Amino acid sequence: MSLSPQASRAAPKRRPGPPRSRRRTAETRAGYAFLAPWLLGFLALTAGPMIASAYLAFTDYHPIRGGSWIGLDNFDRLLDDPRFLDSVEVTATYAVVGTPIKLAAALGVAMLLNSRRRGQGTYRSLFYAPSLIGASVSVAIVWKAMFNDQGIVDDIGRFFGMSGGGWVGNPDLTLPMMILLAVWQFGAPMVIFLAGLKQIPHELYEAAQVDGAGPARRFFRITLPMLSPVLFFNLVLETINSFQIFASAFIISGGQGGPANSTLFYTLYLYQRGFGQGQLGYAAAMAWLLVIVVGIITLVFFRTSRYWVHYSGDGR
Template structure:
């Protein structure tokens, strides 16, 4: 069909039809392919190292799988057995105590040091590095060994207690002192939340404190009326992260207790007992059930934090 014939068929428009154009790949499609190509290594790693093991563990949670004997599908039996397991209940109690007591102490120490550093005019850099250093090395095996030696019988802490007459005997072998020892180790590693608190304190306008001083507000009133409300988003962030971390404690408990969770199950944290069941006794199905129960519980606690945050977390520019 010729161009003149096409023009004669549409006299009312007075315009010639456009020539058909070959479609070329758009720039956006090319950029998308390049993006997926760069993302491919991460996707492969996520599927092979994260998603795949999660799906496999979910299946194992409903079996009595053993690495040598194999296993079969048993449904929810692993989850019902947890309720009748006294060591499991001990591990839950130990972990909850550690999370409920240790997390606030760690955050309080981090916020207190952050406020001190924020008020300093000189020498902030060295102090920041000094206080942040335990967070870099605190979870290592060597530090856990040193910590155990410090609190063991005839260790430096034992010698100090004997010198002042406050206690005698190591903390490691005393069921009543192992939890305070573990909490002190966690609080000593406050560097990461401290840095986040310090960044949040830098964002609080100084004019608010100046206006409060004009009104005669003291230090405590400025802290409760200005610092905490303005810092509440950062506090919420640290609270969620540190609570999740407290449920994942393993390395220090394993080293200090020698992998047994003693004495008297006082250091039998949830993840340590999971390790004992899965890798010590070969009950991978039971351990997988424990792992997924932990995921569910941590998810529920995190959801509660987010649901209740509307009552105490204040964001700048948000009408309330």
């Protein structure tokens, strides 16, 4: 059916829209405009300082005297620095011992909170509360007061016949005290474990129980394999965090890492050399060495995960 000449003249004509390429250009510009604050922050606060520290790692730079290019001398000096080696030992012990204990405590509490009972939300909030505080200055001050000489922990020890003197001033007990502080703040991995436990089908436990499997067998045959991706995530995250401990060690030791370098963590010694002694080149070399070591450890975790991490539908 064709329109009459009068109807065709009366019909409004559609104006052609802008070309598709022009619309895409406008959308791209708008996207970059919204990304501009993040890009500026990334360049000014992340990429810029990283490039500067990479340069400083090969210099003997001092904030007042300046510096000059010395190549790999800072990295060579690290191996001859006894305090650096002490900081590596303290940090490695803290990570190797503290991280598994923290994850075990988080998983144990998560399994207890996984069952339905009255006041479940209250219990979860109470166990998660220490993680909300984090490694703050106030927590470190309270922790130091509790474990110091004449503190509440010391008084309890005397009540049970233990010798006093406090944990803070004892080189053999300061690192276990720091590990206890880290384990006490297990709320974040606990919540992640709890979310993983909710995803395990209850039918698997019922079938295993019908077959005569006990609690230990159900845990090692069902819970751990099904929870292995969450365990892997928490392991990587908490291992990286353990290498970054600073605030609590600084407050408890007064910034000195004592007694007898027992709390001289890697980042604390980096702070001493960089900001206490003004050896920014040496501190930058320490920082980049830490980045490399953490990257290697993370790579090892990912490479070995294929042997013990089981994902649903991967055919293993």
